Amino acid sequence: MPDSAELLSLHVVVEFVVMAAIVALLVPLDAAIPFLPLAVALAFLVVLYLARS
Incomplete structure (x- = not known):
């Protein structure tokens, strides 16, 4: 059992992915583009941290 x-890390990753999807759907694409790589990078960092621990 985890x-x-x-x-908590999994919850944070899911939260960032869901928020990135909402931003991508509701905000015009020109305004959302700078935030999408940040959300992906944060999710990737959390996954890397989980893999190392």
């Missing part, structure tokens, strides 16, 4: 730190 510990609370892993569950």
